Amino acid sequence: MLDIAKLAGVSTATVSRALNGSESIRPETRERIMALAQAHQYTVHAGAKNLRSGENRTLGLVIPFRADLPMQVTDPFFLSILGHLADAMTAAQYDLLLSRVDADHLDECAALYDSGRVAGMVMVGQWDHHDQLNALAKRRVPVVVWGAMLPDQLYCSVGSDNFNGGLQATSHLIQQGRKRIAYIGDFRSGEAKLRFEGYCQALQSHGLEVNADMFILSPYTPLESQEAMHAFCDKGIAFDALFAASDLIAINAMGVLNARGLKVPDDISVVGYDDVDASRHSFPPLSTIRQPLDLAARVLLECLQEVMRGGQPASRQLNSDLVVRASTQSL
Amino acid sequence: MLDIAKLAGVSTATVSRALNGSESIRPETRERIMALAQAHQYTVHAGAKNLRSGENRTLGLVIPFRADLPMQVTDPFFLSILGHLADAMTAAQYDLLLSRVDADHLDECAALYDSGRVAGMVMVGQWDHHDQLNALAKRRVPVVVWGAMLPDQLYCSVGSDNFNGGLQATSHLIQQGRKRIAYIGDFRSGEAKLRFEGYCQALQSHGLEVNADMFILSPYTPLESQEAMHAFCDKGIAFDALFAASDLIAINAMGVLNARGLKVPDDISVVGYDDVDASRHSFPPLSTIRQPLDLAARVLLECLQEVMRGGQPASRQLNSDLVVRASTQSL
DNA sequence: CTGAAAGCGCTAACAG
DNA sequence: CTGTTAGCGCTTTCAG
Numbered sequence A, B: 001m002l003d004i005a006k007l008a009g010v011s012t013a014t015v016s017r018a019l020n021g022s023e024s025i026r027p028e029t030r031e032r033i034m035a036l037a038q039a040h041q042y043t044v045h046a047g048a049k050n051l052r053s054g055e056n057r058t059l060g061l062v063i064p065f066r067a068d069l070p071m072q073v074t075d076p077f078f079l080s081i082l083g084h085l086a087d088a089m090t091a092a093q094y095d096l097l098l099s100r101v102d103a104d105h106l107d108e109c110a111a112l113y114d115s116g117r118v119a120g121m122v123m124v125g126q127w128d129h130h131d132q133l134n135a136l137a138k139r140r141v142p143v144v145v146w147g148a149m150l151p152d153q154l155y156c157s158v159g160s161d162n163f164n165g166g167l168q169a170t171s172h173l174i175q176q177g178r179k180r181i182a183y184i185g186d187f188r189s190g191e192a193k194l195r196f197e198g199y200c201q202a203l204q205s206h207g208l209e210v211n212a213d214m215f216i217l218s219p220y221t222p223l224e225s226q227e228a229m230h231a232f233c234d235k236g237i238a239f240d241a242l243f244a245a246s247d248l249i250a251i252n253a254m255g256v257l258n259a260r261g262l263k264v265p266d267d268i269s270v271v272g273y274d275d276v277d278a279s280r281h282s283f284p285p286l287s288t289i290r291q292p293l294d295l296a297a298r299v300l301l302e303c304l305q306e307v308m309r310g311g312q313p314a315s316r317q318l319n320s321d322l323v324v325r326a327s328t329q330s331l
Numbered sequence C: 001c002t003g004a005a006a007g008c009g010c011t012a013a014c015a016g
Numbered sequence D: 001c002t003g004t005t006a007g008c009g010c011t012t013t014c015a016g
Helices: A002-008 A012-019 A027-039 A046-053 A077-091 A103-114 A130-138 A162-175 A190-205 A222-235 A247-259 A277-281 A293-308 B002-008 B012-019 B027-039 B046-053 B076-091 B103-114 B130-138 B162-175 B190-205 B222-235 B247-259 B293-308
Strands: A058-065 A095-102 A121-123 A143-146 A156-160 A181-185 A215-217 A241-244 A269-274 A287-290 A316-318 A321-323 B058-065 B095-102 B121-123 B143-146 B156-160 B181-185 B215-217 B241-244 B269-271 B288-290 B316-318 B321-323
Touching: A002 A012, A002 A027, A012 A027, A046 B046, A058 A077, A058 A103, A077 A095, A077 A293, A077 B076, A077 B095, A095 A103, A095 B076, A103 A121, A103 A130, A121 A293, A130 A143, A143 A293, A156 A162, A156 A293, A162 A181, A162 A190, A162 A241, A162 A269, A162 A287, A162 A321, A181 A190, A181 A222, A181 A247, A215 A222, A222 A247, A241 A247, A247 A269, A247 A277, A247 B247, A277 B247, A293 A316, B002 B012, B002 B027, B012 B027, B058 B076, B058 B103, B076 B095, B076 B293, B095 B103, B103 B121, B103 B130, B121 B293, B130 B143, B143 B293, B156 B162, B156 B293, B162 B181, B162 B190, B162 B241, B162 B269, B162 B288, B162 B321, B181 B190, B181 B222, B181 B247, B215 B222, B222 B247, B241 B247, B247 B269, B293 B316
Parallel strands: A058 A095, A058 A121, A121 A143, A143 A156, A156 A316, A181 A215, A181 A241, A241 A269, A269 A287, B058 B095, B058 B121, B121 B143, B143 B156, B156 B316, B181 B215, B181 B241, B241 B269
Antiparallel strands: A095 B095, A287 A321, B288 B321
16 A cells, blocks of 8 residues: 555545545546556455454354264255355455354354454354354354244344245145145245144144044255155045245155156145246146345345344244146146 | 453453464463353454454455346356355355456456455356456456356466266166257357357267257256257157256256156256256256366365465366266166 | 563544 | 555565
8 A cells, every 4th residue: 555655646545545435535636546547456454454443244154963873964955045145245345254063052153253354144044053143142253043933032134934935835725626645845844844733734724634644754954855745645644735945855756756656736736935947847847936135135235244243133934935837736 | 352351460462362272372371261251152253353463364256146147046057066165165264255256347346355355265156258257367366266167367267077978868868778869959159158068068979860850959947958858859859868057947948848748867867067966856866967166166265365475376176077867877 | 581672454533 | 745664464484
């Protein structure tokens, strides 16, 4: 910066002002300085600027991972939210620091904040550790979480309304005249559980029977979903529709159905969840619940900014949309 | 830091030395200081440290995107490399700054380096802009690229050997007794082209006919791959195997084959490319070419470090492995 | 082994 | 409108 100042015949203070768009500077001088900076490929040193101004424009995106599991992100869906978040942050002039943290030591990411590397962070991915997040929040680490709203939550979370999503998906099937609707996925915990509850609610409010025979337990990771589907079909229980807790499960299930000679959607209508890229290209293209990730990213950022300001924004549930494709059809 | 110094009854210099593991400090003093830091959740301010020591331990990961395309990463494969890279960098004590840059203005990421935000960067994703990358390298921006080796390349690239991958995939099919092997994917540019050339080579060296009727042009983005597959089947050309330029294309193609009553692998053996998560769960599970992403990430990092040291590491091609699953079977 | 002092590159009062 | 001055939080000679 000193070099530029000398070249322009001014002080570094003036250069700083010019480059930061201060009002109190002669336009002509500004132009000259900007031109010089451009010519010499000079850019303000971000670190020094932050240090001096006390501001920090980098935000953390932390992705918990489990040491015991093979390094994999089960959700292709996750990449999408990452992309949107990157976009939103870039648009708001933030840098994005990516950090992988052991899910069992989420407290470690406090160091990210304590060391001034990030001004705040959003946590996304497979997270269960409610209490660790609460501890972080108690430590006054600015953090927002992508996920469900939980009771006794000290931090701000943003997620989609999984209950309502399950409701929409199932109602859609019912409206198309389906009466024997199976559910495949987890129904004991997390987001899948809420989707399942939405499914039950939809059945009940339409006066349909909620039958445990129609619940197909499949891990959220779709590893064994095919087997689960096969096992269900083997039982010979009649059904004319299927609501899957995730697109990947749905796609695998459709593969099994196809293989067994059951036509989708003629024999079985199928709805998935997430609107993963692959669901547009599955056979047949999959009807699904789309979570508004672009909005989610913006809301996450807004909330984080509010938290960084010292506020306590309320957690939010975003509405999801039903996307109708060829895998569902009226009877 | 001053606080800790006071608490410990020493100077900040001593605290600094203790926290950085300097040799010339009494172990006892070190312990005491460490304990205090721990208790007060004190962490060295990373920015100030970098500023003073002139070092920078954050690396950039830039993901070019096309302004004209909807924000999407076509490759689910990409998330995987991102994860591995994050792991490798974390393990080497680097921070990872994620940055999305317009693919038409790759030069913009020079600012990331000029402003001292990153000490170097790796570029990954759909990149075509060979000349822009060369310009970056000429500007002495430390950068390494995930992708193919190109002639007149001023930068270092790391990629997998796509030609060899195509060769392996096709040879596998031939060894299983398949004689009429179709190729689906792009064959005009990029990595797919190399895979295609490997396919041709394999056919030739086994004395099989290389027939343009067996080339199914499908966008690398699998949007129209189903249509392409349908169109090919409609032509009624006999074939007993299919090599797809990507898993996603392969999975879509298998969907079409299933729907048309062609059994995989009995009637048609299918091999994909990438070993995407979904290919393990497709119906049937897909044989594919796995790129060694963990190794790739480590090599990328090594090369980047070498470039940052001022060196000019040679570009590298990594070997890929064939993963055999149920979609291929001997006749 | 430890402290004092200088300064990394920048910005923000405070004077002119 | 612009220059001077004083640090942001840390590390690192150079003396003790």
